Amino acid sequence: MRKVVVVTGANSGIGFALCERLLSYDDQIRLCLGCRNLQRAEAARTALLSSHPTADVSVLLVDVGKVTSVVRAAKELKERYKKVDYLYLNAGIMPNPQLSFRAFIKGLFSRNVINMFATAEGILTQKDRITEDGLQEVFETNVFGHFMLIREIEPLLCHADSTSQLIWTSSSNARKSAFSLSDYQHSQGQEPYSSSKYATDLLSVALNKQYNKQGLYSSVVCPGLVMTNLTYGIMPSFFWTLIMPIMWLIRVFTNSFTISPFNGAEALMWLFNQKAESLDPLSKYHSCTSGLGNNYVCLSKMDVDEKSGDLLLQKMLELEKEICKKSIPDYRNS
Numbered sequence: 033m034r035k036v037v038v039v040t041g042a043n044s045g046i047g048f049a050l051c052e053r054l055l056s057y058d059d060q061i062r063l064c065l066g067c068r069n070l071q072r073a074e075a076a077r078t079a080l081l082s083s084h085p086t087a088d089v090s091v092l093l094v095d096v097g098k099v100t101s102v103v104r105a106a107k108e109l110k111e112r113y114k115k116v117d118y119l120y121l122n123a124g125i126m127p128n129p130q131l132s133f134r135a136f137i138k139g140l141f142s143r144n145v146i147n148m149f150a151t152a153e154g155i156l157t158q159k160d161r162i163t164e165d166g167l168q169e170v171f172e173t174n175v176f177g178h179f180m181l182i183r184e185i186e187p188l189l190c191h192a193d194s195t196s197q198l199i200w201t202s203s204s205n206a207r208k209s210a211f212s213l214s215d216y217q218h219s220q221g222q223e224p225y226s227s228s229k230y231a232t233d234l235l236s237v238a239l240n241k242q243y244n245k246q247g248l249y250s251s252v253v254c255p256g257l258v259m260t261n262l263t264y265g266i267m268p269s270f271f272w273t274l275i276m277p278i279m280w281l282i283r284v285f286t287n288s289f290t291i292s293p294f295n296g297a298e299a300l301m302w303l304f305n306q307k308a309e310s311l312d313p314l315s316k317y318h319s320c321t322s323g324l325g326n327n328y329v330c331l332s333k334m335d336v337d338e339k340s341g342d343l344l345l346q347k348m349l350e351l352e353k354e355i356c357k358k359s360i361p362d363y364r365n366s
């Protein structure tokens with residue numbers, strides 16, 4: 033049976049590089065590009081087909097920042113496929129990022145310098161906004177929209193006789209101290225991105241507990257620091273081009289400067305080839321690039337506890353009920 037792979041945020045950056053790599057590895061997969069913009073999605077599909085003309089590549093319009101769009105997309109998926117083997121939960125945003133130059137300079141001369149380059153701890157904040165569903169945009173896009181998608185296509189993901197994998201693009205910027213269960217959408221603080229990625233890590237742990245017995249497994253990945261539209265929102269692309277020699281130099285000291293989307297997709301690609309049951313639900317899988325430019329995958333234990341994961345899952349289920357009642361009047365009948 034040909035494997036069905038769905039990738040959200042597939043039209044650019046790490047998502048697009050992953051699609052290229054998946055097709056180069058196995059052009060028999062049925063690849064579905066989950067994107068919010070039809071033009072950008074079609075451009076990505078055309079580019080993928082130009083290098084893999086016989087591949088099965090389709091587009092699924094989905095805005096993970098809008099509950100109605102997620103529900104519609106899930107319905108479409110249920111009409112198209114009997115099973116989804118891999119669901120890459122990759123779409124993500126970091127709106128209005130602000131770099132603290134003072135904290136950056138201070139960090140440069142501290143013992144924490146390597147950690148600062150790998151995680152951006154203490155130097156990056158963002159400004160969030162409320163979506164039309166009434167949720168924090170970063171939380172809805174990076175976490176809740178994806179969670180809804182999983183819930184809506186549960187029958188495609190849970191099969192007694194074979195496994196499916198959820199693969200989240202998380203980040204080493206995920207930090208426990210940026211997250212609070214009492215404000216899990218991060219409406220109060222200034223680090224919604226870090227909070228959303230920590231929520232992703234917690235949720236993945238809880239989803240494994242909930243779904244493993246039904247054949248569904250969840251993992252989280254950090255792609256490292258990659259040059260994409262997301263990082264061009266922090267500093268313009270010419271800045272990154274100018275400092276590229278410095279970036280290569282930093283790579284000698286930290287393996288997290290993967291830099292290219294191809295390298296960043298390493299761990300996402302590696303997970304595609306693993307037996308789902310053999311994966312560690314409490315580890316994060318990192319794409320790494322050595323000083324000489326070689327790619328590999330390494331694991332780190334996540335700073336998570338199962339109880340917080342369960343509590344977050346409970347809160348997400350309550351929110352799902354509340355939001356669907358509000359945004360989709362005849363929900364469960366549709």
Ligand SMILES: NC(=O)C1=CN([C@@H]2O[C@H](COP(=O)(O)OP(=O)(O)OC[C@H]3O[C@@H](n4cnc5c(N)ncnc54)[C@H](OP(=O)(O)O)[C@@H]3O)[C@@H](O)[C@H]2O)C=CC1
Pocket residue numbers: 040041042043044045046047066067068069072094095096097098122123124125173201202203204254255256257258259260261262263
């Ligand atoms: N770049 C980096 O250094 C790192 C990135 N990551 C994570 O990697 C993932 C991919 O980001 P990256 O490739 O870097 O950045 P890009 O901005 O290049 O890609 C993000 C993708 O997500 C899509 N997207 C954003 N919002 C939505 C939405 N509401 N609905 C559907 N799709 C949406 C974008 O679509 P559109 O083109 O329409 O905007 C785009 O295709 C993100 O989750 C990010 O947090 C993690 C660690 C490091």
Ligand SMILES: CC(C)CCC[C@@H](C)[C@H]1CC[C@H]2C3=C(CC[C@]12C)[C@@]1(C)CCC(=O)[C@@H](C)[C@@H]1CC3
Pocket residue numbers: 131148149150151152155156202203204205254256257263266267275278279282
């Ligand atoms: C390298 C240069 C000399 C100076 C660049 C300074 C900062 C702009 C970067 C240093 C660490 C970077 C980083 C990220 C963004 C750019 C930096 C803050 C991320 C937060 C991007 C998104 C992620 O998810 C993280 C994994 C990155 C962590 C490191």
